[in-house]
Amino acid sequence: MITAENLSKKFGRKEVLQDINFYIQKGEIVGVVGPNGAGKSTLLKIIATLMRGTSGSIQVDGLDTKKETKKIREKIGYVPQEIAVYHELTARENLRFFAKLAKNSSEEIWMRRCEEWKLSEHLDKKVKHLSGGNQRKLNILIALLHNPEILILDEPTVGIDISAKQEIVNDLRQLGSEGKTILYSSHDAQELETLCTSFLILKEGELLFYGSKQKVRQFGSVAQSKNFAETLGEIVG
């Protein structure tokens, strides 16, 4: 589904990504993990066609991100770290506005999704009056309006409480069960463990590890007896 071949990215002289190679299969939920400055956001933006790599290539469903940007964008939903909605409008007004901007959007589908995600009763509230968790849910829902096959989320649960995080993780698992491929960047090892089926670990721009959850535990010589969060923490450093 997503293939990276010798992907590198430089900002001036600084190499943010170095010779990255991986292949993500359809339906995988991939946790993109790494310390701050590891290149997670840059990698996600390159896959999402919001940025271009300096060398190498990324292919999404066989399409080159540099050449077939428009077609790839129809397949991708991108959730930025910021809550990219109009805070002065209601949740419903936001959904209607972005639905008009999206291709193949159906009000019936997003209304059903709102019910499933327990957002229906808050639709007529201005976004600025919604809880942090509901704002984050709306942020994700808007990225799903054009029914993309791939959902890319850059730290989508920053700054919200544990129960709201849990709800979002459950909602995303439901999306995974619908067959969507999800790339999810986060610092929260617990939610990563709950949600993700495989992991892509970056450190200082290099791909340290890419594999299934089971393989994370076997990776390197890190303490076998520790729990997943501790193992992940040790790998990332």
Next chain:
Amino acid sequence: MVWTIAITRIKLLLQSPWSWAGLVISVLLLGFLDLSVEKTANATKIPVVIVDEDTSEYSETVIERVSQNPAVAVSVVDQEEAQNEIETQKAAIGFLIPEGFMEKVQKNDEDELVTMWLSTGTLSHGLVREIFASEVKRLSSNSYGANTVLKTYGKSEKLDAKEQASVWKDAWAYSDKHWKPVPLMTVDYKVGATKEKAQSVEDQAVSIYVPGMLVMLMLFSFLWNSWPIKDRDSGMRSRVPYSVGGFSVYWGGNALGVLILQLELLLLLVGFGWWKGALVVNASTVIALLGYILFLNALSLLFAYFVHSNRTWQAVTLFVVLATSLLSGTFFPSDELSSILEKAAQWTPQYWIISALNQETLMIPLVFVGISIFLYGLSTMKAGDNA
């Protein structure tokens, strides 16, 4: 699609009380300021009293035309009151138009046409005398011209009395229309950014209202076009590329929304100015102002692309609006500045729009439209590349 984005932008902008303030308070504020300046201006005009004993078409024309001169405040009174005002120095100068004034002017008899009274202690006698003399001379010249035409034309054509009157009237009107004061009767003064002669009635329409209106239009164009900065902060720039039409449609739709609000503000300001008599509204004025707001929209949008924080944007807005308004000679003549600043003034949009309003030319608005298209293209391209 573009329309949906434009309407949403208007909705978003009108959520802010500042936008309502822009639409309503700016109009009221300008009206109030104009009224205050008008009062002050009247107080600084030279007080002139005129006694009209002739009460003819000609004497009324002279009084009307002198009254239109922005340098003087004319009162038509009887002789007793006029002399009283001169003695008490309430009026700087007085004129008596005696009976038979019209007949004498028609016969080009300029001897003792008007009696003049001067008060002591004022330095403005020469100026007012010149203004008054200019208007009398104008009528006299018209009559001289008409008499000459009739004398020459009437001989060869053998016109009857009715036809002679018609020819005389036409020749008089023609001469009046083409009246240009000779240098000695010309009083130079400055209106806005350009030098004008004190002959045009339209010139008086340029009051504090018009410069104030130009400042308001610029200020709100910059304030309303801060959306690219907010969008960048909110992550909207990374969401928009996935919409149909992509970034350019989003950019254009938002620019259109701001432009519609600018048009509403313009409509209110022009309507109020026209109602107050502070602005002469005709096709060329409207076209010039439309060109101006289009240019402001494109310019502020391009500026907003380069600015990355709201605080910087506020500083940029304040600087651009204040600097261009002060420099352009919108509020005072630019040739009172140093030669370098005077040259710089010629590069400000206010300078050009004031010139367009004074000259009633379509060339300047067309230049504005041309530059706007270029600026829109540039900002869409630059912002789209970084979306």
